[in-house]
Amino acid sequence: MTTHDTDRLSSRDKILRAAMQLFGEGPGARLSVRAVAARAGVSTGSLRYHFPTQRALQDEVLTRVYDLAIPDDRINDRSVPARDRLVDCLRQVLGGAGVGEQARANLLRVVEQFVQPEPDEEIRAAYLAIEREILRRTIYWLTALEKEGALPEGDNARRARFLMAVVDGLGLTRAMPAEQAVLQSEDDTLQMAVDCVLTLPATGSGGSGLRQGAGD
Template sequence: MNTKEAILRAALRVIGEQGVAGLTNRRIVAEAGVSLGSLTYHFPSQTALLREAMLLFAADETARLGELARARKADELSVEDAAVAVGRVLEGLPMTIDEIASLELYLQGGRDPGLRDVTARCFAAYDELALTILRTLGVGEPERLVGPVVALIGGLQLRRLATGEAPATPAADALMMLVRGAGR
């Protein structure tokens, strides 16, 4: 890992632990094990740092979810089987500082117009992945379901993260209700 990436990953850990408000140069360099000069060389402002951190998070997340989609695509699953598989993946995800960091970055995008294009790209990646999966499954009018599917999964994950508990309605059941309801 190069210095720039080490700084970005350290910033994500600090954001997850302390929030964006707790993101200081001293915390970042201590976490990354680099000099203050290295930090300021690579990132002249906090906005630049947050922008690059969000891009790194989005790239990592897109690669991870894309791999899951490719693995499931080969299985030729039914919509029901796919919903169960997605539910298992969501339930198996660790609720860690990384997830908290991503939420902090999204919120910061709402506060800082300079970050909105990056957060929009991240959500576009989620949308594209959802669209690919829905098309692969042969769901009718998948474009109509992309936003609701992404929102449902994000909301369920947020609830799980905030409460520490699985939602009363499992993700697979919620996805099936959404997909079946859209077909009416």
């Protein structure tokens, strides 16, 4: 896109274009108000007018990025009930953990990389980048369901953190010498967690790292 073409964009489109550029430069990038406004060449007041909260901007960017990158994402298949789609998406996250020996090997690798060493800035940044990317993807799934009316309006970052805590626990269980029916038990737990998210509105300001620093 040329400079002339950029000048013809609305302020809102400039903001979204800048935010998507920042997102594309690194999955761990934070979409801070000041950084996006500076990249877009607009005032922070203009950005706040179009996107009153950092979460509103984040949700819109996530929707656009993932819709373009993964147009056939399972969450968009409305022929399947919302509950089943969200459970399947969470299974995708768990799929990388493996089962049994593979799960134990993956867990040991995580411990060696992020737990055993002294948590310096480089290790912390690497871990947080991975965490934010998984969280962003989960927020995208929840936002998609919210937009189609399958999920009550609420704090999707908070919901996502709850679901990620469930997934983390299930991943740990996969590495333990558990009973053979671990996957069936896992499926029941995922369904229960999804049912909780789909039926209860998420409110409150606690527990959302993505909402912190909204004025940065």
